[in-house]
Amino acid sequence: MRDARVPEGGLYEGVRTLRPYPEGWQERPYELIEVVPQTRVIGAEIRGADLTRPLSPALREELNRALLEWKVIFFRGADLAPEQQAAFARHWGELETNPLLARGSSDEIVRFEKAADSAGTRPTYENVWHTDVTFRERPAMGAVLQLREVPPIGGHTMWADMAAAYDNLSPRVKERIDGATAMHDFIPGFARFTSAERLAELQDEFPPVEHPVVRTHPETGRKMLFVNTSFTTHIVGMDRAESDRLLAELVRQAHVPEYQVRFAWQPGDIAFWDNRATQHYALFDYMGHRRVAERVAVVGDRPF
Template sequence: TYENVWHADVTFRERPALGAVLHLREVPPFGGDTLWADMAAAYDNLSDDIKARIDGARAVHDFIPGFARFYGPDRLAPLQDRFPPVTHPVVRTHPETGRRMLFVNTSFTTHIVGMEREESDRLLGHLVRQAHVPEYQVRFHWQAGDVAFWDNRATQHYAVDDYAPHRRVAERVAIAGDRPY
């Protein structure tokens, strides 16, 4: 129930995960689906004005905002040396397909470099909401034993928290990634 926010995994790292494999061992009797959003489609459907503003822009990704809802500053601050904030392109290029896609998310992207904070917050708000557009999404209904693989470079995901008081038990493996460009 902790991950019910649109996000891409570990973008606060210099080399975020390439992808992940998730195996559902136990599924609730109802709910517990996972949604994925295609961030290339999200980019493709932006206005030309927005594309012009973000092409070539860089944004800061920091682990603290993503984990602040779970842990206090006393637990997170000592880890800042291990995981300093990094910058990534707002629009990254997929290394295999060459497609351009949005590479910002609610969990870890804090601001766009070189913009006034208010302008950055407004633009980032618009960009991260692109994952909410149903036309860019797919929804997967899990059965016990199902396995899913996703490309963390090209998607964001959302674990739907609608199955309380039941359990959803999964095992996940993240795949080492590259430096976004």
């Protein structure tokens, strides 16, 4: 009989542990909204919430619970004005500004606009799994994205549940990363589409920061992988070759379909994701068509 062993360090076939909630989580019925899960562990459509009006404390609590349980929540046809979108996000805290990205109608609003003739332009923030702004000492808690213009085909966004990714690591890998930290830097992620001069101008404002490889969610207590392709440069205390091998294995976990949800946008749709618990991937598969989105992000805490 030939050896049945496969190489270590990659993805594997077979059954995975898929649990949407942390251990001990108390499930309760929703009274003000309808929550429609889109997968086993991540993504839910929210029905019955009017985002054009200020949220009552009870409605805010139910939406936050849905966000914690499903990591990204979707609102079809919300069609908010930019100031309404920002007001909705402020229910979760102070809004972030980002000098690295194009400004919308205010400093807090980022505008992503790709024209129909953009097929030959430099790549931007698309086609890569990442968690937003992990190069900050306090990465964003979450983000609210609305599509203003949607291409007739493609332009979807995907999210991956990094708690599920951690749950399914082998005991050997979990032991290696227990207590480990990694460095995060904005330059690798933005060098693809930002001039060297602009990067140099901002490097003192955004020095490299150190975060745990496995962070603990501040509200649920759940452990989650917290490294990503765009901004994580190396694991502290490892030589470069060893760090590269381990990081390659860890970031590949976002590629597992069972941990993902994929959202097909319509104009006016909103996605609100927990940036602490997810990675996301915007697909640039709509060459020859126009896509316009606006995003606001909520300032987060220091990962632990």
